[in-house]
Amino acid sequence: MPFDHRAHVRMAWDAVATGGVLHALDVVPAALRALASPGRYHATLTWAWVLLVAERYRADEPWPAFEARCPELFERDLVARRYPSGQLASSGARGAFELPR
Template sequence: MLPHASLSALSAYRDGLRRLAADMGLSGKYHETLTVTWVMLVLERLSGSREEPWEAFIARHPDLLDAHLPERHYPPEVLYGPEARTTFLPPTL
């Protein structure tokens, strides 16, 4: 289970991303499973130090810049299926 602060960060990120998509006329582009997965992967790698500069953090975790990273955790038919777009599905791989 995620700590309260992490849940708050996830909620704020999701809300902001949904608003941004709506403001841009791209509400249909929002993908719940991809969004939650990316946030969880970042939180997992933070490992306690949230004061580290972005450049140092991403230098230690360059895989976070790989657009295909979520595919390591989901079969394509699940990750890109219609249910994953609207509902967070837990990783299966």
């Protein structure tokens, strides 16, 4: 099974469900750094996706219901649409979380 965008969202959901947003912001980046090829990890994208998942998370809702209720989270460009052109491509955004300018 490929580790696609849906798998990334599920990883974030699992981490939020396990320990909340701060836990997820610790474990998801660490896991992705360990899994990613050198130079592929992107801090801003990772944090943004974790925060979007955490914002929509409901403790009483199982994954299938969350997935059905939040289809926008499966649009790969959701985060990129909120950032100005070029910001996500910067080395700064890749190395550390940046808010949109």
